[in-house]
Amino acid sequence: MDLDYAIVRSPKRRKLTITVERDRRIVVHAPESISEARIREIVDSKRQWLFEKIRHEQKYNDEPEPPGKELVNGEAVLYLGRRYRIAIADTESGEIEFSRQFVVPPRIAASGSKAFANWMLVRAEQQILPRVKLHARQLGVSYRDAEVSEGRFRWGSCTPRSSLRFNWRLIKAPMFVIDYVIIHELAHLIEPNHTPRFWNIVRAQHPTAEKAKDWLREHGALLEQNL
Numbered sequence: 601m602d603l604d605y606a607i608v609r610s611p612k613r614r615k616l617t618i619t620v621e622r623d624r625r626i627v628v629h630a631p632e633s634i635s636e637a638r639i640r641e642i643v644d645s646k647r648q649w650l651f652e653k654i655r656h657e658q659k660y661n662d663e664p665e666p667p668g669k670e671l672v673n674g675e676a677v678l679y680l681g682r683r684y685r686i687a688i689a690d691t692e693s694g695e696i697e698f699s700r701q702f703v704v705p706p707r708i709a710a711s712g713s714k715a716f717a718n719w720m721l722v723r724a725e726q727q728i729l730p731r732v733k734l735h736a737r738q739l740g741v742s743y744r745d746a747e748v749s750e751g752r753f754r755w756g757s758c759t760p761r762s763s764l765r766f767n768w769r770l771i772k773a774p775m776f777v778i779d780y781v782i783i784h785e786l787a788h789l790i791e792p793n794h795t796p797r798f799w800n801i802v803r804a805q806h807p808t809a810e811k812a813k814d815w816l817r818e819h820g821a822l823l824e825q826n827l
């Protein structure tokens with residue numbers, strides 16, 4: 601997978617800087633004028649340095665909870681690329697329910713965003729795993745197993761032993777982005793490196809792959825949050 605990073609632009613900024621946050625997110629602070637392609641080039645040239653920083657566990661401990669949204673009435677949450685409101689109210693099932701909005705029973709809301717994240721993880725499994733199967737069939741590849749998990753850094757990964765892992769937070773992204781990440785990882789079963797051949801395979805399977813990459817670059821930081 602590529603390095604994921606968020607771009608923060610500012611008209612006052614003259615120079616580009618890359619920082620690794622405590623939660624290992626990469627943030628590029630850039631002047632207004634610099635193109636996305638150029639930013640990608642610069643980030644790519646620092647790949648090794650960035651991977652080392654991210655893997656430096658002592659300095660970059662996982663934060664228990666990224667700052668941001670709270671599980672309260674009226675909060676908007678991303679799901680499949682759209683925003684839906686949270687309503688705190690009792691439900692018939694006693695569990696979280698979803699139809700045009702998320703209805704979260706007060707008992708679950710009180711236990712914090714972790715309960716909501718767990719519920720989202722199950723949703724992510726239901727949506728992502730069948731699509732892994734589908735795309736694998738279309739690409740003519742087979743894999744050992746596929747799993748949706750609590751990965752913090754990568755959206756997807758593929759081990760040399762053909763095990764696929766997907767970050768449950770992907771469920772916040774639109775389906776064409778989810779499909780891109782799935783196809784990207786499956787294409788690694790054919791071509792392990794990001795060679796021109798690799799990108800040809802990805803683009804042949806997913807005509808809007810570039811748009812999906814842009815979406816992830818722009819909104820990656822949003823996806824990192826638990827809510």
Ligand SMILES: [Zn+2]
Pocket residue numbers: 601602784788794
């Ligand atoms: Zn890759």
